[in-house]
Amino acid sequence: xNARVDIAGSAALAVAGMRSGYGEAVVVRDVHLTVQPGxxxxxxxxxGMGKSTLLKTVxxxxxxxxxxxxxxxxxxxxLAPHLLARRSLAYTPQEQALFQDLTVExxxxxxxxxxxxxxxxxxxxxxxxxFIPQRLKxxxxxxxxxxxxxxxxxxxxxxxxxxxxxxxxxxxxxPSVIERMVRVLRAxxxxxxxxxxxxxxxxxxxxxxxxxxxxxxxxxIVDTGPVGDGAVAARITDQLSV
Amino acid sequence: MSTLLxxxxxxxxLYSVCAGLLLVFGVMKIINFAHGGFLTVGxxxxxxxxxxxxxxxxxxxxAFVIGAVCGMAIERLVVRPLYSRPLDxxxxxxxxxxxxxxxxxxAFGREVQFVKSPVTGALDLPGGASYSExxxxxxxxxxxxxxxxxxxxxxxxxxxxxxxVIMNENLAxxxxxxxxxxxxxxxxxxxxxxxxxxxxxxxLSSVDPNMGVPWLVNAFMLVMVSGVSLVxxxxxxxxxxxxxxxxSQWGNPILGGLTIVVLxxxxxxxxxxxxxRG
Numbered sequence: 001x002n003a004r005v006d007i008a009g010s011a012a013l014a015v016a017g018m019r020s021g022y023g024e025a026v027v028v029r030d031v032h033l034t035v036q037p038g039x040x041x042x043x044x045x046x047x048g049m050g051k052s053t054l055l056k057t058v059x060x061x062x063x064x065x066x067x068x069x070x071x072x073x074x075x076x077x078x079l080a081p082h083l084l085a086r087r088s089l090a091y092t093p094q095e096q097a098l099f100q101d102l103t104v105e106x107x108x109x110x111x112x113x114x115x116x117x118x119x120x121x122x123x124x125x126x127x128x129x130x131f132i133p134q135r136l137k138x139x140x141x142x143x144x145x146x147x148x149x150x151x152x153x154x155x156x157x158x159x160x161x162x163x164x165x166x167x168x169x170x171x172x173x174x175p176s177v178i179e180r181m182v183r184v185l186r187a188x189x190x191x192x193x194x195x196x197x198x199x200x201x202x203x204x205x206x207x208x209x210x211x212x213x214x215x216x217x218x219x220x221i222v223d224t225g226p227v228g229d230g231a232v233a234a235r236i237t238d239q240l241s242v
Numbered sequence: 243m244s245t246l247l248x249x250x251x252x253x254x255x256l257y258s259v260c261a262g263l264l265l266v267f268g269v270m271k272i273i274n275f276a277h278g279g280f281l282t283v284g285x286x287x288x289x290x291x292x293x294x295x296x297x298x299x300x301x302x303x304x305a306f307v308i309g310a311v312c313g314m315a316i317e318r319l320v321v322r323p324l325y326s327r328p329l330d331x332x333x334x335x336x337x338x339x340x341x342x343x344x345x346x347x348x349a350f351g352r353e354v355q356f357v358k359s360p361v362t363g364a365l366d367l368p369g370g371a372s373y374s375e376x377x378x379x380x381x382x383x384x385x386x387x388x389x390x391x392x393x394x395x396x397x398x399x400x401x402x403x404x405x406x407v408i409m410n411e412n413l414a415x416x417x418x419x420x421x422x423x424x425x426x427x428x429x430x431x432x433x434x435x436x437x438x439x440x441x442x443x444x445x446l447s448s449v450d451p452n453m454g455v456p457w458l459v460n461a462f463m464l465v466m467v468s469g470v471s472l473v474x475x476x477x478x479x480x481x482x483x484x485x486x487x488x489x490s491q492w493g494n495p496i497l498g499g500l501t502i503v504v505l506x507x508x509x510x511x512x513x514x515x516x517x518x519r520g
Binding site for chain 2: 059061080081082085086091093096097098099100101102106109110111113115155
């Protein structure tokens with residue numbers, strides 16, 4: 001037990017015995033995972049296995065029915081989403097993740113509490129996604145699907161978060177954009193030391209970007225480990241196909 | 243000419259009455275049925291100004307402040323605990339409207355009373371007719387109100403944050419926006435605007451504890467056909483308010499009173515998004 005407390009103390013994110021869901025329907029049961037500072041952690045699983053539910057619970061959109069969540073040692077279970085965001089936790093949801101009717105610029109500005117950071121933030125994300133500074137006045141809803149996903153990531157990076165939660169960013173993306181996402185996320189981690197919890201179905205992307213992985217099945221983690229092992233991809237694919 | 247001015251001034255009055263309701267609907271996704279009660283509060287604020295012997299110009303400011311303070315208290319004590327139960331919140335506002343009417347009856351009595359108008363003159367129109375200056379003034383007030391709200395919504399951080407909450411509240415929260423605070427501010431502003439509108443309409447009619455009710459019904463329908471857009475609201479007020487004026491003048495005033503409700507129902511039947519673009 002002490003060991004777990006120590007891990008939670010230093011971890012960017014520590015989830016211990018999480019139980020969550022929608023009322024009576026329990027979707028996540030007894031999940032333990034930790035993401036260390038500067039670590040990219042991929043959570044894999046098929047649709048309906050509880051991946052998005054886990055992220056929504058970490059972010060405070062769903063109540064914690066059991067267990068604990070801590071963020072850099074601070075217990076944050078039950079904290080409202082906006083307070084988590086203000087503790088430098090960025091979240092990119094899978095659906096309805098942009099304000100479609102607002103401009104690219106307004107979408108980015110909404111993530112920043114301090115407007116003086118905008119220019120510097122824009123310069124930083126412009127390195128990764130050069131189209132964004134050029135199209136600030138365009139409505140976000142008129143961007144292509146891939147561009148919208150890039151804007152999502154850009155908005156998360158804008159704030160220099162300490163932890164980023166990313167929900168299925170590769171869904172519907174072409175391979176070239178997926179490769180770019182891998183480069184951008186790893187570069188950002190190397191530069192700022194941000195930790196990332198990435199929820200994915202795309203095994204190839206997840207293993208390319210992450211340091212560690214876990215497989216979530218019916219609300220429980222059935223496999224976890226470092227991605228380095230060459231047999232990992234085959235094993236995960238196998239687990240996801242069952 | 244005077245029919246045209248009637249249409250314009252009626253639309254202006256409707257716009258002032260509806261603006262607060264529209265904002266609250268946009269941000270909180272509930273129709274605030276206490277809106278009629280806040281209109282009444284505004285009417286009696288104007289009456290108080292008259293009783294206190296203050297110049298009638300004080301009435302709108304006084305009404306806005308009293309309405310906003312009532313709104314703050316009600317949001318905090320009644321509406322906020324019901325955030326996760328929007329239907330109950332709507333019922334609660336309905337009850338609140340009734341309570342406000344009763345409290346006002348207790349304090350001021352049931353009888354119809356009158357308020358001084360800040361402007362009493364009439365403007366001569368070409369062709370020998372004349373038109374109430376006060377009604378014309380209300381057009382300027384409505385335009386100023388619309389422009390101010392638009393400027394705040396489109397041109398400030400507060401407006402951007404409010405629009406974000408209107409469009410997608412959960413996403414706004416995920417980005418660090420305290421949507422509870424936005425709801426509180428909007429509800430208070432909506433109550434203040436309703437009360438302000440109540441003080442503006444009193445010189446035209448009279449003050450009684452149920453004065454807000456007929457306005458509430460029309461305002462509700464106008465907001466329903468406007469979506470959440472101040473521009474659509476202006477269009478709806480001109481079109482439906484205009485129809486009301488025409489029916490009252492050339493048909494009869496009783497039918498005129500029903501015009502907005504009936505036409506709005508037709509509009510929604512034919513075009514569910516009403517006057518808004520979406």
